[in-house]
Amino acid sequence: MIQNIALFESEPVPKSVLKLAVPTVVSMMVTVLYNMVDTFFVGQIGDPNQVAAVSIATPVFLLLMAAGNMFGIGGSTFLSRALGEKDYSKAHQISSFCLYGGIAAGLTGCVIFLLFATPILKASGASDNTLGFASTYLKYIAWGAPAVVLSSAFSNLVRGEGAAKVSMNGMMTGTIANIILDPIFILSGFSFGAVHIPLLGMGVGGAAIATVLGNILTVSYYLIYILRGKSQLSLRPSDFMIRGGILTGVAAIGIPASLNNILMSTSNIILNKFLASYGDIAIASMGIAMKANMLVVFVQLGLAMGSQPLIGYNYGSKNFTRMKSVMKFTMISNVISGTILMILYLLFTHQIIGIFISSSEVISQGVPMLRALMLSVPLLGIMFVFEFTFQALGKAVPTLVLSISRQGFIFIPMLLIGRAVAGLNGIIFAQPVADIIAVFISLGMFLRISKEFRK
DSSP states (O other): OOSOHHHHHTSOHHHHHHHHHHHHHHHHHHHHHHHHHHHHHHHTTTOHHHHHHHHHHHHHHHHHHHHHHHHHHHHHHHHHHHHHTTOHHHHHHHHHHHHHHHHHHHHHHHHHHHHSHHHHHHHTTOOTTTHHHHHHHHHHHHHTHHHHHHHHHHHHHHHHTTOHHHHHHHHHHHHHHHHHHHHHHHOSEEEETTEEEEOOOOTHHHHHHHHHHHHHHHHHHHHHHHHTTOSSOOOOGGGOOSTTTHHHHHHHHHHHHHHHHHHHHHHHHHHHHHHHTTOHHHHHHHHHHHHHHHHHHHHHHHHHHHHHHHHHHHHHTTOHHHHHHHHHHHHHHHHHHHHHHHHHHHHSHHHHHHHHOOOHHHHHHHHHHHHHHGGGHHHHHHHHHHHHHHHHTTOHHHHHHHHHIIIIITHHHHHHHHHHHHTHHHHHTHHHHHHHHHHHHHHHHHHHHHHHHHO
16 A cells, blocks of 8 residues: 555645655755765866866766656656556556666666767867866766666655655765765865865766765665565566566656756757857856756756656546646746746856856856846746646657757757857857747647546
């Protein structure tokens, strides 16, 4: 029997959403910290080339996250519907398939990144100044690829069965470890008055090692939780199954979800290539601006993602009225939080960029970049709610269309048009324009789907 069934079926909608969304938002914040701390401590070295190297390697890292989302988001939405239908045997099969599929995907990524690191990074915009640093970073990430994939997959699967706090705790375990390990591995030392404490001083390579170790701890936490027997997730090889709709059920939503990460990686590669013509300082500045922007985006993403199990469960149990109430409350929460965060970022842009690096050149270029990214924030959360609703409902085509819209056939053309029309400024404003267009596309698709509920 699923735990906390009242959370899904009878508690007031705001209370149910917040019970799942608050831990999910915290998990998203943890993910932001995961991404920020590497950039922050590498920035303390004072070398913009190493900061740029992390920015260049990030799109490659996103490919591993894409694999994790393939099994995590695809599996969690399928899992929520199965639990809503009280089909616990299928829930075991879904989770076992996602575990072993994630391991295989991680090992594949490891081999590819180790063999083809240099051509991949050159295609991503690495210059002679940054290629060595980026190669070192990617080499260590490659060895930890299975842990990176499983960390992302399990955080979603655990949340899919309603254990949002467990998902949050697992992410926090890895992030706290990463925050502690980053300065030890990255910096050469620090001083307290006359006392100097030597550290490992591995630079960007140390950042990658700390990230991998953090992911290993996160996966270990989830494995212990499942093995204690309080979860509907299964690790048993005997539950592994491809037939019976398991593969197609996970892939129907997992592929569009992973495609979103792949397109994000591709668009970031194109973005870095365009910025490379303006120098490595421009790449470093945009990298910092995008990392800072992640805090705002992930708050809204966390609210939408936290509501997904409720939407999927109530869709599976045909309680459409409650499902739509969950959507409405989450959208209102996202608009309010997005507006507040946008105002704060616009007021303190210089200070936010300055947290990461003291270089005046990077700060001067990073401030207008971050302010531009803020323009779409109040509306962006609406699109996230629609996106996770399509996933929760198992609507593969709308999910696919929305996945390839924001980071694909809208953002990439906006980059091309923006560069041709306004140069660097056009590149900077491409993302907020793409975001606003994607919001209206998601609204149009949901209005078509909502006809099914009226029937």
